[in-house]
Amino acid sequence: MGNKYNGRTFILEIFAILIGLVFLVPFYYVISNSLKPFAEILTNTSALPKALQFQNYVSAFEKLDYLKVLGNSLIITIASNIVLVVFCSMAAYMLVRTKKKISNIIFMSFVAAMIIPFQSIMIPLIKTAGSLNLLNSIWGLVIMYLGFGSGMTIFLYHGFIKGIPVELEEAAIIDGCSRFGLFWRIVFPLLKPITVTIVILNSLWIWNDYLLPSLVLQNPDLRTIPLATFFFFGQYTKQWDLALAALMLGIIPLLIFFFAMQKHIIKGITSGSIK
Structure with a gap:
């Protein structure tokens, strides 16, 4: 029998809605002000736009060279996710299944690396990176993301793999499966729920990252969307109307990605809980 709808449930629902509205306030400011002329933004940032100023998006699209910076961001994000998933899933699997003290030491080293501030090693x-010719290179940046993202990715894979029965792997080995084939044919498909979670978390981090690309990618042709958006903030002027439109152009691909992956996110959560 289901739980009856009562006053306590109603209060919790109202509370959840209020919290949701609080989180939506920044999006309201970005969206509404991105559709205003500059003078109207300075006059009243909280009010709705008197007339929708879509020219802001057209100007931001042109000045950003949006298609080029979008392509750069997509290449960096997709390539970084691929190398993180491939290398970290294999590393986590070996650390879990190799019952030696050195495995625990290596795993704890990856976990400890997560708490090192980026500014201390910048x-x-x-x-x-300069001595290895990795500067001004998209692939050099991808290698750095592999290094910085390995700690959390291995940590998440490590915890999930420990819940996979070893008997499945033993049965595959008896059937003549190699260690490499065992991982990719038997183990990796079972990692889909945590892989979806990892891809989402790493995509949000890499797509929105500003500091590391600003240090590595000095060539204007290699700029990502966050780097290109900084173009609207000069020493003496700040083009808030175009900057906010540019921010929305940077958010839209992430929203499309989230809604496209929503079914897999829910499926991953439910299958992970059943597992």
């Missing part, structure tokens, strides 16, 4: 990183 200068040595750029010097090392």
Whole structure:
């Protein structure tokens, strides 16, 4: 029998709606002000636009060279996710299934690396990257994302793989499956729920990252969307009307990605809970 709808449930629903509205307030400011002329933004940022100013989006699209920076962001995000999923899933699998003390030491080293502030290693990183010719290179940036994202990705895969029965792998080995084939044919398909979660978390981080690309990608042709958006903030002027439109142009691909993956997100959560 289902739980009856009562006053306590009603209060919880109202509370949840209020919290949701609080989180939506920043989106309201960005969307509404991106459709206003500059003078109207300075006059009243909270009010709805008197007339929808879609020219802001047209101007931001042209000045950003949007298609080029969108392509750069897509290449970096997709390539980084692929290398993180491939290498970190294999690494986590070996760390779980190799019952040696060195495996625990390596795993704890990855976990400990998660708490190191980026600012503390920023200068040595750029010097090392320069000596290895990784600066002004999209693939050099992807390698750095592999390094910085490995800790959390291995940590998440490690915890999930521990719940996979070893008997499945033993049966596959008896049937003549190699260790490499065992992972990709038997284990990796079972990692789909956590892989979806990892891809979403890493995509949000990599897509919105500003600091690391600003240090690595000095060539204007390699700019990502966050780097290109900074174009509207000069030393003496700040083009808020175009900057907010540019922010929306950067958010839209993430929204499309989220809604496209929504079915897999829900399926991953439910299958993970059943597992």
